[in-house]
Amino acid sequence: MASLQFKIKATDAFSKARAGTILTDHGSIETPIFMPVGTVGSVKAVTQQQLKEQVRAEIILGNTYHLYLRPGLPVLEAAGGLHRFNGWNKPILTDSGGFQVFSLAKSRKINEEGVIFRSHIDGSKHLFTPEKAIDIQRSIGADIMMAFDECPPGASAYEYAKSSMLLTHRWLDRCFNQFNNTPDKYGYTQNLFPIVQGGIHHDLRKASCEYISAKAAAGNAIGGLSVGEPIETMYEICNLCCDHLPVNKPRYLMGVGTPWNILECIGMGIDMFDCVMPTRNGRNAMLFTSRGIINIDNKKWEHDFSVLDDGIDCETSQYYSKAYVRHLFKSKEYLGLIIASIHNLAFYLWLVKQARLHIEQGDFVSWKSGMISRLQQRL
Amino acid sequence: MASLQFKIKATDAFSKARAGTILTDHGSIETPIFMPVGTVGSVKAVTQQQLKEQVRAEIILGNTYHLYLRPGLPVLEAAGGLHRFNGWNKPILTDSGGFQVFSLAKSRKINEEGVIFRSHIDGSKHLFTPEKAIDIQRSIGADIMMAFDECPPGASAYEYAKSSMLLTHRWLDRCFNQFNNTPDKYGYTQNLFPIVQGGIHHDLRKASCEYISAKAAAGNAIGGLSVGEPIETMYEICNLCCDHLPVNKPRYLMGVGTPWNILECIGMGIDMFDCVMPTRNGRNAMLFTSRGIINIDNKKWEHDFSVLDDGIDCETSQYYSKAYVRHLFKSKEYLGLIIASIHNLAFYLWLVKQARLHIEQGDFVSWKSGMISRLQQRL
The missing domain is CATH 3.20.20.105 (Queuine tRNA-ribosyltransferase-like)
Incomplete structure (x- = not known):
């Protein structure tokens, strides 16, 4: 065929x-x-x-x-x-x-x-x-x-x-x-x-x-x-x-x-x-987000009730709060690594989709350089 | 209030x-x-x-x-x-x-x-x-x-x-x-x-x-x-x-x-x-189904491509095959215990809903005795 x-x-x-x-x-x-x-x-x-x-x-x-x-x-x-x-x-x-x-x-x-x-x-x-x-x-x-x-x-x-x-x-x-x-x-x-x-x-x-x-x-x-x-x-x-x-x-x-x-x-x-990387790092509490990198294990998220990532079109990322997911990781709950895996994968898929849109729009290079410095930030 | x-x-x-x-x-x-x-x-x-x-x-x-x-x-x-x-x-x-x-x-x-x-x-x-x-x-x-x-x-x-x-x-x-x-x-x-x-x-x-x-x-x-x-x-x-x-x-x-x-x-x-029990036993490969108990770890399911349980109204139970879920347990994949937990809980919720329907229908006792002997069977 x-x-x-x-x-x-x-x-x-x-x-x-x-x-x-x-x-x-x-x-x-x-x-x-x-x-x-x-x-x-x-x-x-x-x-x-x-x-x-x-x-x-x-x-x-x-x-x-x-x-x-x-x-x-x-x-x-x-x-x-x-x-x-x-x-x-x-x-x-x-x-x-x-x-x-x-x-x-x-x-x-x-x-x-x-x-x-x-x-x-x-x-x-x-x-x-x-x-x-x-x-x-x-x-x-x-x-x-x-x-x-x-x-x-x-x-x-x-x-x-x-x-x-x-x-x-x-x-x-x-x-x-x-x-x-x-x-x-x-x-x-x-x-x-x-x-x-x-x-x-x-x-x-x-x-x-x-x-x-x-x-x-x-x-x-x-x-x-x-x-x-x-x-x-x-x-x-x-x-x-x-x-x-x-x-x-x-x-x-x-x-x-x-x-x-x-x-x-x-x-x-x-x-x-x-x-x-998205699944393995996710299971180890590292989240890639549209604003930068989050170590969700960190105490700084203990009282942060904002959602994991409101910048990407994934229901899971926009549903659970950083404080809740941190709690799940601290408590070694399966749901923590489930959410982190879904989020990180959704982020990767969102990212390549954005790249595609910017290639079509003709501003890929300028978008890319701004995005790369944003994504590498540790939040 | x-x-x-x-x-x-x-x-x-x-x-x-x-x-x-x-x-x-x-x-x-x-x-x-x-x-x-x-x-x-x-x-x-x-x-x-x-x-x-x-x-x-x-x-x-x-x-x-x-x-x-x-x-x-x-x-x-x-x-x-x-x-x-x-x-x-x-x-x-x-x-x-x-x-x-x-x-x-x-x-x-x-x-x-x-x-x-x-x-x-x-x-x-x-x-x-x-x-x-x-x-x-x-x-x-x-x-x-x-x-x-x-x-x-x-x-x-x-x-x-x-x-x-x-x-x-x-x-x-x-x-x-x-x-x-x-x-x-x-x-x-x-x-x-x-x-x-x-x-x-x-x-x-x-x-x-x-x-x-x-x-x-x-x-x-x-x-x-x-x-x-x-x-x-x-x-x-x-x-x-x-x-x-x-x-x-x-x-x-x-x-x-x-x-x-x-x-x-x-x-x-x-x-x-x-x-x-439904979640704990599920994580240990024991599935409660509408036809009886399944130890999904067992070799007998290796080639059984029928779904986990076609008798209950849960998408997960009707989606994955016994052979696949057995493979997931043998491979120690998280997805195995995720599916088993969802299925067992859905089964418990299905069961109490059936009980309710039979109470309303007036045949609860006869339904119950048939169901109990069915559910206790080891498949």
């Missing part, structure tokens, strides 16, 4: 930002977009109804490594894929499992064939290959699947980064081969995005972009950033990659980042983002 | 069950009713919106002991009471703090004046007296406040139960004295319910009912049950108390119980219930 379509609706005259729409068989996605992370098929502490009505998520992520281990493919296939299993009927993107294998699994061994690793849950032994990563993602039923890549540490030396990139490129060929030789599993179109690697080395990144671009995929991703390198380096590499990836395809910056990281990278031409 | 009103709409011809309406300044409550427990001002793992729309709760509980310690009265008073603090604008009932002081606080000492205890949070020393229990509940802003009582262990010997009951009665006089000499704190009517004590001793319970009834309160509660005594004893005492408490006032059985306990006690003339 036809790949997903990407239509650019507006491009900013003063930056490389663009506003567009991605059309998938599970509905459309307005870009730039932030994608909440639903590691094991659940965005932590948020119901599917809240994701739609409060957060206004348009697409969520699932993690291949986690879903493969638990509930496992027999359950997911019997359910008819992850959408049916978890009741999320909008688009789903899955990572390839590569990143988690390198960060979570035990005693992993990489060779040309793939990666042998042991489950962090029960120690059982598994092999992921590019072909298997595609098969698993087909079974999960992702609308957007990611190529299986090696993700080296942020500051890897040139030679290591180069050989890792070349391995990723060889794996990419095998991914596309498997992708092109297997049917969509559940009747709707599944797409495959390749991933640029190359560490912090400009010529490697450029070469990787060219290799990836030649695949003429439905969209392209930038991996291996926000993994320990300085933030200026991240911006530099992201910017360079955007210049060497196709203009007419969505660009996905994996695992990034803070609200201001996202705004800066939108300005470079990134269309899609994911990050665990 | 005028006390809450209780209007009996239907009485069952074959049992002592009745269906009624309690009118408060925060809205009406259809009885028999189950009241979710919101210990520190939050029903664990459930948002206020879900409580209204999914659970269909009509009144919730707050715990005086917990709220007094945290967030504390200065915060609650500055907020304008618990309703404004937690955003729950329907009725709230608070316990008197007595039960928690006896079960949670450290190094408590009881004397005629009241109870001196140390906070389980920071070890700080506090004194609760009948007068103070009323003052605190006024500040919390409960629509229904409870008298300060001593709650002796379930199997207390006669002499201990008797002297404890007599102390509770003397405290009750002081509670009503304080209640009658203090104004409603926030403009709406606050009511005080006395509590029957007397352990498992019939003559003490009867004497306590008579003492309590003489207060002509807006409603009456039965305390000191479901605290370790055999279930048949609980039923026996509950039944006896119902026979000796006013017919035209709501009767509240504190801290009870399982779904079948609730149905049996409705048949004896109880109108109001509260219990942590």
Whole structure:
């Protein structure tokens, strides 16, 4: 079936930002977009109804490594894929499992064939290959699947980064081969995005972009950033990659980042983002708001009965007071982290929607610089 | 201002069950009713919106002991009471703090004046007296406040139960004295319910009912049950108390119980219930459903893609599959306990609503006996 379509609706005259729409068989996605992370098929502490009505998520992520281990493919296939299993009927993107294998699994061994690793849950032994990563993602039923890549540490030396990139490129060929030789599993179109690697080395990144671009995929991703390198380096590499990836395809910056990281990278031409920061930091009492950062645990909010954030269009954010949510965190109540997770995700979705509106309005750059200094304030 | 009103709409011809309406300044409550427990001002793992729309709760509980310690009265008073603090604008009932002081606080000492205890949070020393229990509940802003009582262990010997009951009665006089000499704190009517004590001793319970009834309160509660005594004893005492408490006032059985306990006690003339069981057991993977009990952790649900419970009118219960919720519990995802808490509470509210309908229809007793054997089945 036809790949997903990407239509650019507006491009900013003063930056490389663009506003567009991605059309998938599970509905459309307005870009730039932030994608909440639903590691094991659940965005932590948020119901599917809240994701739609409060957060206004348009697409969520699932993690291949986690879903493969638990509930496992027999359950997911019997359910008819992850959408049916978890009741999320909008688009789903899955990572390839590569990143988690390198960060979570035990005693992993990489060779040309793939990666042998042991489950962090029960120690059982598994092999992921590019072909298997595609098969698993087909079974999960992702609308957007990611190529299986090696993700080296942020500051890897040139030679290591180069050989890792070349391995990723060889794996990419095998991914596309498997992708092109297997049917969509559940009747709707599944797409495959390749991933640029190359560490912090400009010529490697450029070469990787060219290799990836030649695949003429439905969209392209930038991996291996926000993994320990300085933030200026991240911006530099992201910017360079955007210049060497196709203009007419969505660009996905994996695992990034803070609200201001996202705004800066939108300005470079990134269309899609994911990050665990809004939910993870939310569970640790850190709230991102339209006026700046709140540590809701802090005593200063004890008597502040104003709502969490009256600047964003989320019922939860406009319903509960800072004093109440602080009380919930001090009392270690589940409701505290539920509210914080919903709010932070809704804030991220609000932010990318605002970015989109300002791209369309033509004042994205000036809006962005004011917004970035506002958002970084500690309240 | 005028006390809450209780209007009996239907009485069952074959049992002592009745269906009624309690009118408060925060809205009406259809009885028999189950009241979710919101210990520190939050029903664990459930948002206020879900409580209204999914659970269909009509009144919730707050715990005086917990709220007094945290967030504390200065915060609650500055907020304008618990309703404004937690955003729950329907009725709230608070316990008197007595039960928690006896079960949670450290190094408590009881004397005629009241109870001196140390906070389980920071070890700080506090004194609760009948007068103070009323003052605190006024500040919390409960629509229904409870008298300060001593709650002796379930199997207390006669002499201990008797002297404890007599102390509770003397405290009750002081509670009503304080209640009658203090104004409603926030403009709406606050009511005080006395509590029957007397352990498992019939003559003490009867004497306590008579003492309590003489207060002509807006409603009456039965305390000191479901605290370790055999279930048949609980039923026996509950039944006896119902026979000796006013017919035209709501009767509240504190801290009870399982779904079948609730149905049996409705048949004896109880109108109001509260219990942590639906939320606590839910967090431990035990689901009460309209077809019986499910341990959702169990492997037998791994491939069961039917919804949690299609027999009750709750969107959450009819949305997520058993296999998905099992997966969430196995993966220790917050969403598992969120769904289980919402479902179990919605089930309890559904159950008392069904009881009400069958009381009105006149077939409560036959419906109850079929339902009780169904609900106790382990699926």
